[in-house]
Amino acid sequence: MIETYVLPVLKILVLLNAVLVSVTFMTLLERKVIAWVQVRLGPMRVGPHGALQPIADAIKLLLKEDITPARADRWVFTLAPIVSMVPALIAFAVIPFDRDVTFFGYRVPLFIADINVGLLYIVSVTAIGVYGIILAGYASNSKFPLLAGLRASAQLISYEIAITMMLVSIVIMAGTLSMVGIVDAQYRAGVWYVFLQPVAFVILFIGGLAETNRAPFDLPEAEQELTGGFHTEYSGMRFALFFLAEYANMIVVSAVAATLFFGGWLRPFPNVPALWLLGYVPGWVWFLLKTFVFLYIFIWIRATLPRYRYDQLMRLGWKVLIPLAIANLVVTAILKVLL
Amino acid sequence: MFDTNELVINMGPQHPSTHGVLRVVLRLDGERVVGCDIVIGYLHRGIEKLCEHRDWAQIVLITDRMDYVAAASNNLGYCETVEKLMALEVPRRARYIRTILAELQRIASHCLWLGTHAMDMGAMTMFLYAFRERELVLDLFEEYCGARLTYNAMRIGGLPLDLPPGWERKVREFCAVFEGKVVEYEELLTHNRIWQARTKGIGVIDGHDALAIGLTGPPLRGSGVARDVRKDEPYAAYAEFEFDVPIGSAGDTYDRYLVRLEELLQSIRIIRQALDGLPEGPVIGRVPRLIKPPAGETYHAIESPKGEIGFFIVSDGKSNTPYRFRVRPPSFCNLQALPQLIKGHLVSDVVALIGSIDIVLGEVDR
Numbered sequence: 001m002i003e004t005y006v007l008p009v010l011k012i013l014v015l016l017n018a019v020l021v022s023v024t025f026m027t028l029l030e031r032k033v034i035a036w037v038q039v040r041l042g043p044m045r046v047g048p049h050g051a052l053q054p055i056a057d058a059i060k061l062l063l064k065e066d067i068t069p070a071r072a073d074r075w076v077f078t079l080a081p082i083v084s085m086v087p088a089l090i091a092f093a094v095i096p097f098d099r100d101v102t103f104f105g106y107r108v109p110l111f112i113a114d115i116n117v118g119l120l121y122i123v124s125v126t127a128i129g130v131y132g133i134i135l136a137g138y139a140s141n142s143k144f145p146l147l148a149g150l151r152a153s154a155q156l157i158s159y160e161i162a163i164t165m166m167l168v169s170i171v172i173m174a175g176t177l178s179m180v181g182i183v184d185a186q187y188r189a190g191v192w193y194v195f196l197q198p199v200a201f202v203i204l205f206i207g208g209l210a211e212t213n214r215a216p217f218d219l220p221e222a223e224q225e226l227t228g229g230f231h232t233e234y235s236g237m238r239f240a241l242f243f244l245a246e247y248a249n250m251i252v253v254s255a256v257a258a259t260l261f262f263g264g265w266l267r268p269f270p271n272v273p274a275l276w277l278l279g280y281v282p283g284w285v286w287f288l289l290k291t292f293v294f295l296y297i298f299i300w301i302r303a304t305l306p307r308y309r310y311d312q313l314m315r316l317g318w319k320v321l322i323p324l325a326i327a328n329l330v331v332t333a334i335l336k337v338l339l
Numbered sequence: 340m341f342d343t344n345e346l347v348i349n350m351g352p353q354h355p356s357t358h359g360v361l362r363v364v365l366r367l368d369g370e371r372v373v374g375c376d377i378v379i380g381y382l383h384r385g386i387e388k389l390c391e392h393r394d395w396a397q398i399v400l401i402t403d404r405m406d407y408v409a410a411a412s413n414n415l416g417y418c419e420t421v422e423k424l425m426a427l428e429v430p431r432r433a434r435y436i437r438t439i440l441a442e443l444q445r446i447a448s449h450c451l452w453l454g455t456h457a458m459d460m461g462a463m464t465m466f467l468y469a470f471r472e473r474e475l476v477l478d479l480f481e482e483y484c485g486a487r488l489t490y491n492a493m494r495i496g497g498l499p500l501d502l503p504p505g506w507e508r509k510v511r512e513f514c515a516v517f518e519g520k521v522v523e524y525e526e527l528l529t530h531n532r533i534w535q536a537r538t539k540g541i542g543v544i545d546g547h548d549a550l551a552i553g554l555t556g557p558p559l560r561g562s563g564v565a566r567d568v569r570k571d572e573p574y575a576a577y578a579e580f581e582f583d584v585p586i587g588s589a590g591d592t593y594d595r596y597l598v599r600l601e602e603l604l605q606s607i608r609i610i611r612q613a614l615d616g617l618p619e620g621p622v623i624g625r626v627p628r629l630i631k632p633p634a635g636e637t638y639h640a641i642e643s644p645k646g647e648i649g650f651f652i653v654s655d656g657k658s659n660t661p662y663r664f665r666v667r668p669p670s671f672c673n674l675q676a677l678p679q680l681i682k683g684h685l686v687s688d689v690v691a692l693i694g695s696i697d698i699v700l701g702e703v704d705r
Contacts, residue, residue, distance in 0.1 A: 045466065306460040306462035
């Protein structure tokens, strides 16, 4: 009874809240890190060093008037923020934070589900998220969001292919689609996959930036060109949902990168007994640490680089990343057979 | 069964990247710009007519409000025009200090341009870095004349004030700091692949066309025409200094960017020479109490950060206001190149190009 129903529901509740809280505080982290890069202080007023800023922001957004433009497609307009938020949250279901921890005498695996097609699940679910942006652009019935929607759909097609092909190389290496299985395979191999598949990692990272609409690929948003792009017509909490979805997606991409390439919950050099001291740090701490490093890099890139242009983004996707991903896949497959 | 329409899209006057209240009506085919109309006049205050109803000394203050990010250059242009009309002798020290102020102003204006131009293309850190240095220049101006934006820093016949004590040393310190910062800008942008991809080959205009449209300043020099009023028709004390006029070759956004960046360093060079050779003496010449130029007309142009700013003034010799006051604003003339530059580029390039020709709407509309 407890094992089948109570624990999973509890885990879902804890995870959902943890994700939402961390997403909210991601906004603070981003503002702070960018401020430090730019020799500023960032938010300082609400709470010590602005620590409560996200709460103030949330209250402000909740109290704002929720406007639906008169000419908008009402249903789709309401649906769009939900479509972008929900996939970002349910993708967390298969991300393993740790193998298991003992909790009041129960052995609790720190993931909600270890389905045998975990990786495929993540790819499919995150792909749905982009529809939120396309729908928002279409439903606003306004020109700037429409252009943003077009950009988003082009971006989706260009980068999804490269990412998925790159994931196939990982699956060939690990022999499984299960996220837990892939970490176990890295343990057996004794080396993180980033050292065996560096090209795949670079493609995942660039593709991840594009998938989450982060700089330098934040074309659908492009504040300076499209005045906010797809969320121009949104206000209040619906507007905030798009942002929360963006941050949640960033966490998903970082977590997936940490799992596939940096050994998930494994400590560095998992098979070297001489480093047994590192084993005292719980696995989920390693996992969160790795994820955090990626999130930091995401923000760092945003603070540094200018934005790509629409056609340059497509060129990068189709002429560089996809051929590279195919070549990587072929080489991986051949080596797998030979070795 | 299906037909396609051009998408007409309105950018501005309230748009984050039109640098003020410029309105551009774009006709798009997908994201490609087929044509555009520029609508101006949202900041028109009738400055030229206003000046015909103010006495000669008051006009200095109104010129501040034209190119409000380069007020000292406007002051200089106007004062020199009236001095030319009245054949006034300006003391050598005043001319040196004017040169220093004008070059500091060029640095401030170019910093603002660099920051917003980079910001338009998504490089937001550059914006704050450039503004950080602009702040230092504004501090210097504040110490000299008390104002940070509209300086009213010059008078007909010279300057209202001598330099405050210690100011020269602070300017020298600023020059040393700023040279290092330019290297920082180059690291962030010049060699950045994305920046190059966004600017190279965008908005190409050759020297012949640029002259035909009447471009001046960095947009003209970016197209390879070495025209600089400071060099060709020296005013203030420019004839006594050594400096280079950087020119581009391709005439694209990247070259215009490089030209302005090099101009920052040349400005530092001029300021250093001016400080080294700063003569002693009065800062204002023998100016009559009542300024009333003799009947006649004159045109005088200087090199403002945006390009050639010229003043055409007619005096009837009787009243104590100009009979006719007309400005040749570089922003307005340079803006005329925009439809030609934009054609065939993408929406993203529109903001790059508006930034690249560096306009100030206060000067376009006047």
